[in-house]
Amino acid sequence: MGSSILTPESTSDWLAPRAHGLIDATVQVPASKSLTNRYLVLAALADGPSRLRKPLRSRDSDLMIEALRVLGAGIDELDSDDGAGQDLLITPIDRSAVRGEVTVDCGLAGTVMRFVPPLAALLNATVLFDGDPAARVRPMAPVVTALKDLGLHVQDEEAGLLPFTVASTGSVAGAGLRVDSSGSSQFISAWLLVGAFFEQGLRIEHVGNSVPSLDHIHMTIATLREVGVQVDEPAPNQWLVHPGSVRAFDVAVERDLSNAGPFLAAALAAGGTVRVPDWPAQTTQVGARWPEILTRMGATTSYDDGVLTVKGHGTIKGIDLADASELAPTVAALGALASSETRLTGIGHLRGHETDRLAALVAEIKALGGDAEELADGILIRRPVDRGGVFHSYEDHRMATAGAIIGLAVDGVRVEDIGTTAKTMPDFPGMWQELAATGGA
Ligand SMILES: O=C(O)C1=C[C@@H](OP(=O)(O)O)[C@@H](O)[C@H](O)C1
Ligand SMILES: C=C(OP(=O)(O)O)C(=O)O
Secondary structure (H helix, E strand, C coil): CCHHCHHHHHHCEECCCCCCCCCCECCCEECCCHHHHHHHHHCEEECCCCCECCCCHHHHHHHHHHHHHCCCCCEEECCCCCCCCCCEECCCCCCCCCCEEEEEEEECCHHHHHHHHHHHCCEEEEEEEECCCCCCHCHHHHHHHHHHHHCCCCEEEECCCEEEEEEEECCCCCEEEEEEECCHHHHHHHHHHHHHHHHCEEEEEEECCCCCCCCHHHHHHHHHHHHHCCCCEEEECCEECCCCCCCCCCCCCCHHHHHHHHHHHHHHHEEEEEEEEECCCCCCCCCHHHHHHHHHHCCCCEECCCCCCCCEEEEEEECCEECHHHHHHHCCCHHHHCCEEEEEECHHHHHHHCCCHHHHHHHHHHHHHCCCECCCCCEEEEECCCCCCEEECCCCCCHHHHHHHHHHHHHCCEEECCCHHHHCCCCHHHHHHHHHCCCCC
């Protein structure tokens, strides 16, 4: 009888499709999480209604939408011009209104938990911020310290972690902040996004070890400049936001190049060709690095008429790569299939992402027969995986997609909680099955 009983794990695990032949797929990836959530914040503060064309709709963007609604923004859905998607029309927050006590659910979204508390400082409101149990261990101290340094009343029961309450009258003099952003670039982006609304603007200086994910800070600055906010970088690790306003805007949101990563990586994992249309010619997304990374790992890539094409040729080479930021779990999955070592460095802060990604990757690669170890600021993958088994996702969308990549090439990989991919890609399981089916899965 024992053998016929399904354990809870076996009922909820998702058997990753195994591609037995070359794949040949064209994949439309959803819009960028990072751009969608920046545009949402800026639209909520703009001087008139703004329109986001085909933004991301996923758990992280829906948490941001709900947070901004709770704080007084109007957010309505509209059919896109081509009828093939939805746009969002955002009516900004009336900052003169008195809001009283409200609660914001941050889920597990770093962009919500780091970007929205500074916005609350601009309102006459008392806002309780909380999130998933897994969010309650993500680093938040630099946000709380900065709020206090600006003179706001913050009540945090456990110093520097969610949940906490921010009380503001809505007027902040601004001036200068020193922020330790060695744990996340979001600690800088958060203040850049709202600095123009402080009476004197905002001068921000990073103190501490190096700032990770610098591309995301460049994205914040580029986005601010698009909507008329003046931002200077007087010296490395220093930023100056001039007092001003956000011009209402109408923008088509770029596709998410980080989320394109697992699909492009599939061309190497399974062999074959993957095309991603609507690849921007110019972008601030860190995913712009995919052509270079995948070429170094053995693919050939080409870009023509807005379509990025990646072809795999049956071998995967290990890579030495610094500062891969949110691309790291995808590169690690390829590293776990590669014929030589992969060393990813400059990503120590991934220990504070959705889970401790360094520990999680090492544990899961070892569980499938590979060999890997944590480095002070990254991971080293020594030997590829050689068998299937359960690949735990730790409520982390990028761990789940890493398991799916490995499962394309290795029999019997079962990804625990594939639904966690809804954080940024609600249709991932279906899109992945479709891609794998082109390889005979
Ligand atoms: O600002 C953003 O949109 C993000 C910044 C990065 O955070 P870290 O600096 O914590 O890596 C990135 O990894 C995250 O997925 C999104
Ligand atoms: C680190 C990530 O997310 P977050 O925005 O929650 O920090 C990520 O998406 O890889």
